Amino acid sequence: MFRYEIKKVFARTGGKVALLLLALALAAGCWMAADTYYVNENGDKEYGAAAAHRLRALQKEWSGTLDEEKLRLAIGEITALAATPQAQSQDVKENNIAFGRGQATYGIRGLLNDAFAVDFQTNDYYRAEHLTPAMAGDFYANRIRLLREWLTDERGNAYYRYSDAEKAYLLRQYETLETPFSYDYTNGWTRLFEWYPWIAMSTVMILGYLVCGIFSGEYQFRADAVFFASRYGRDKAVAAKVQAGLVIVTAVYWAMVGLYSAYVLAYYGADGISCPVQAASSYWKCLYHITIGQMYVLVVTGGYIGCLFISGLVMFLSASCRSAVAAVMTPFVLIFLRSFLEMTDSNVIEKAMGLCPDLLLQMNRTLCLFNLYEPGGKVIGAVPILFALYGALTALLVPTVYKAYRKGRDS
Amino acid sequence: MELRMTNVTKTFRDVNAVEHVSKTLESGVYGLLGVNGAGKTTLMRMLCTLIRPTGGTITWDGNDIFALGGEYRKMLGYLPQDFGFYPDFTVQDYLYYIAAIKGLRPTTARQRTDRLLEQVGLSKERNQKMKKLSGGMKRRVGIAQAMLNDPRILILDEPTAGLDPGERIRFRNLLSELAQDRIVLLSTHIVSDVEYIANEILLMKDGRIVLSGTSEELTAALLESVWICTAPSEQVGAYLQNYKVANVKTLQGNAQLRIVSPEPPAKDAAADIPTLEDVFLYYFGEKAGEEDVSL
Numbered sequence: 001m002f003r004y005e006i007k008k009v010f011a012r013t014g015g016k017v018a019l020l021l022l023a024l025a026l027a028a029g030c031w032m033a034a035d036t037y038y039v040n041e042n043g044d045k046e047y048g049a050a051a052a053h054r055l056r057a058l059q060k061e062w063s064g065t066l067d068e069e070k071l072r073l074a075i076g077e078i079t080a081l082a083a084t085p086q087a088q089s090q091d092v093k094e095n096n097i098a099f100g101r102g103q104a105t106y107g108i109r110g111l112l113n114d115a116f117a118v119d120f121q122t123n124d125y126y127r128a129e130h131l132t133p134a135m136a137g138d139f140y141a142n143r144i145r146l147l148r149e150w151l152t153d154e155r156g157n158a159y160y161r162y163s164d165a166e167k168a169y170l171l172r173q174y175e176t177l178e179t180p181f182s183y184d185y186t187n188g189w190t191r192l193f194e195w196y197p198w199i200a201m202s203t204v205m206i207l208g209y210l211v212c213g214i215f216s217g218e219y220q221f222r223a224d225a226v227f228f229a230s231r232y233g234r235d236k237a238v239a240a241k242v243q244a245g246l247v248i249v250t251a252v253y254w255a256m257v258g259l260y261s262a263y264v265l266a267y268y269g270a271d272g273i274s275c276p277v278q279a280a281s282s283y284w285k286c287l288y289h290i291t292i293g294q295m296y297v298l299v300v301t302g303g304y305i306g307c308l309f310i311s312g313l314v315m316f317l318s319a320s321c322r323s324a325v326a327a328v329m330t331p332f333v334l335i336f337l338r339s340f341l342e343m344t345d346s347n348v349i350e351k352a353m354g355l356c357p358d359l360l361l362q363m364n365r366t367l368c369l370f371n372l373y374e375p376g377g378k379v380i381g382a383v384p385i386l387f388a389l390y391g392a393l394t395a396l397l398v399p400t401v402y403k404a405y406r407k408g409r410d411s
Numbered sequence: 412m413e414l415r416m417t418n419v420t421k422t423f424r425d426v427n428a429v430e431h432v433s434k435t436l437e438s439g440v441y442g443l444l445g446v447n448g449a450g451k452t453t454l455m456r457m458l459c460t461l462i463r464p465t466g467g468t469i470t471w472d473g474n475d476i477f478a479l480g481g482e483y484r485k486m487l488g489y490l491p492q493d494f495g496f497y498p499d500f501t502v503q504d505y506l507y508y509i510a511a512i513k514g515l516r517p518t519t520a521r522q523r524t525d526r527l528l529e530q531v532g533l534s535k536e537r538n539q540k541m542k543k544l545s546g547g548m549k550r551r552v553g554i555a556q557a558m559l560n561d562p563r564i565l566i567l568d569e570p571t572a573g574l575d576p577g578e579r580i581r582f583r584n585l586l587s588e589l590a591q592d593r594i595v596l597l598s599t600h601i602v603s604d605v606e607y608i609a610n611e612i613l614l615m616k617d618g619r620i621v622l623s624g625t626s627e628e629l630t631a632a633l634l635e636s637v638w639i640c641t642a643p644s645e646q647v648g649a650y651l652q653n654y655k656v657a658n659v660k661t662l663q664g665n666a667q668l669r670i671v672s673p674e675p676p677a678k679d680a681a682a683d684i685p686t687l688e689d690v691f692l693y694y695f696g697e698k699a700g701e702e703d704v705s706l
């Protein structure tokens with residue numbers, strides 16, 4: 001039974017088109033993640049995997065514990081480079097040569113810009129050029145200081161947005177980050193994370209289309225009468241459908257993520273897996289204490305739970321409405337739900353927005369959000385809640401789909 | 412082996428599709444005859460547990476068929492009037508899949524499929540996609556899928572719709588061959604489908620079974636009620652208005668009429684042997700469907 005359910009999905013032209021779309025989405029994701037360049041000694045841009053490798057070789061030189069000594073060296077190098085005639089020149093070509101020389105410290109420069117920003121929410125690309133090596137000692141303390149200033153600034157929105165307990169929680173998280181942390185070239189991971197939401201969202205939309213036919217197809221083809229009048233039509237054959245849906249979601253999702261990850265990491269290298277995520281400028285403000293490797297696990301399992309939940313909902317709708325239309329729309333609605341909610345300005349809705357299921361499909365971004373909840377008086381971030389909430393909802397959905405479908409239509 | 416309907420009623424909002432049907436079916440072929448909208452499909456869907464009666468009960472050997480669930484459906488073969496399938500499946504895959512949801516083991520499924528494809532004359536088409544088959548061929552696959560599990564109860568809703576005359580005869584023969592030791596209930600508008608093979612004919616009208624009996628019993632009731640008479644062509648209109656006319660044949664300015672009426676319609680009218688078509692006309696006031704309408 002199970003085998004034929006799978007066959008039904010992919011025997012249709014629509015099923016084959018969906019596979020093609022998946023392949024296109026994967027190719028597009030890989031292509032965008034692999035879009036990089038390296039500026040050589042002459043100030044010319046080089047592209048492709050070779051460029052990525054040269055950049056890696058350069059930046060690897062700075063890997064290791066990011067202590068005061070290393071920061072001082074980096075500040076020295078960045079400021080010295082900024083003072084060279086090439087950097088000062090009005091000529092673009094000369095500037096490019098200077099940029100090329102700065103590529104080695106590019107990652108640390110980003111972190112310095114973050115740490116020495118004028119305030120928590122500002123980022124100035126040239127900030128690092130105006131530092132002195134003596135300031136290196138303030139690097140980690142600044143991360144905490146900027147947060148504290150932001151939270152206590154009465155003119156800012158954070159002051160009103162967070163309760164005292166939440167503010168204390170945020171500061172505690174920042175204060176307990178182990179420093180100095182180890183730094184490495186992490187382009188493989190950061191680029192992977194950057195385009196992961198594209199992969200997850202396109203996958204879930206196409207999956208929605210694939211799995212809804214499992215249930216609405218019987219009605220669409222008017223094959224439901226024979227189905228439900230068969231011996232297993234109200235139990236095992238329905239279970240086979242649910243199973244086929246789950247297997248398709250699982251197989252397609254992990255194939256997409258596996259191929260995408262393998263490609264991007266092979267392209268850039270998988271260095272930096274054990275660095276804390278804060279060692280990459282994009283995640284400098286992250287309030288969770290996790291390594292890049294742990295972040296990868298959260299990103300892909302979050303995406304899997306999100307895919308399962310959304311596909312489960314699609315299956316439920318197509319099983320109970322007996323039509324594919326509402327079901328196919330579901331992923332779009334869920335993914336853009338927050339954009340609609342954003343238009344309103346209410347505290348409750350803001351809290352609800354922090355728990356929208358699309359956040360699971362973009363864990364890399366979600367991990368950087370300061371969405372906090374206080375269930376039972378204890379402050380926690382949105383991430384564990386998202387996992388628990390949608391894990392539980394998905395577990396509930398599976399038997400619900402089964403029950404909704406086996407009823408058939410009694411009219 | 413006894414399928415018993417007691418006071419079975421099905422109401423859709425304001426329509427009483429089936430009303431107080433009580434009937435017990437035992438081994439044999441039952442022909443369910445009725446005009447469009449008589450309630451045949453609704454009754455059959457209830458017998459297949461697809462919809463629940465709004466009143467009354469259906470039991471199999473004393474047990475409610477809805478309570479029996481899978482145990483009952485295990486014995487059931489059903490060809491819906493609106494027979495749908497998976498267009499991209501081959502005939503063979505389709506039958507294997509139906510065999511699987513009917514709980515047949517793969518080896519049994521293969522044997523049954525081979526045999527049935529031969530019986531319905533589709534062995535050559537087994538690897539064709541379902542959507543590529545002609546209407547009549549699809550119907551034959553439908554008949555084959557209903558028979559897959561060698562059902563004790565075979566319910567066929569207009570199985571001969573769309574079959575050509577040759578196929579229709581083949582189907583009739585196949586059915587008489589398969590009818591032994593099972594309940595076969597088939598619905599049709601076409602009298603000749605059931606005239607010879609049905610052990611009992613059930614006439615259904617407005618949701619009720621108004622009459623049942625063997626073909627002989629039903630026609631015997633009309634003895635001395637079927638007449639043949641000849642009239643000038645210009646009087647045909649008047650006859651059509653006043654009598655139930657089964658047939659008009661024109662013969663050189665005159666017309667020969669076949670009329671169902673308790674009284675002779677004319678002095679020179681001669682009584683004829685009643686057929687099931689006449690019975691149909693008598694009870695439904697309209698002619699039965701004809702198998703060769705399109706020929």
Ligand SMILES: Nc1ncnc2c1ncn2[C@@H]1O[C@H](COP(=O)(O)OP(=O)(O)OP(=O)(O)O)[C@@H](O)[C@H]1O
Binds near residue numbers: 447
């Ligand atoms: N799902 C439904 N909802 C509402 N009314 C229905 C439904 N199904 C059938 N009916 C009504 O019930 C009555 C009986 O319909 P049914 O399909 O059982 O007739 P039938 O004898 O099979 O006719 P036909 O020879 O045209 O197939 C009709 O008046 C029909 O309109």
Ligand SMILES: [Mg+2]
Binds near residue numbers: 451452453492568
């Ligand atoms: Mg019908």
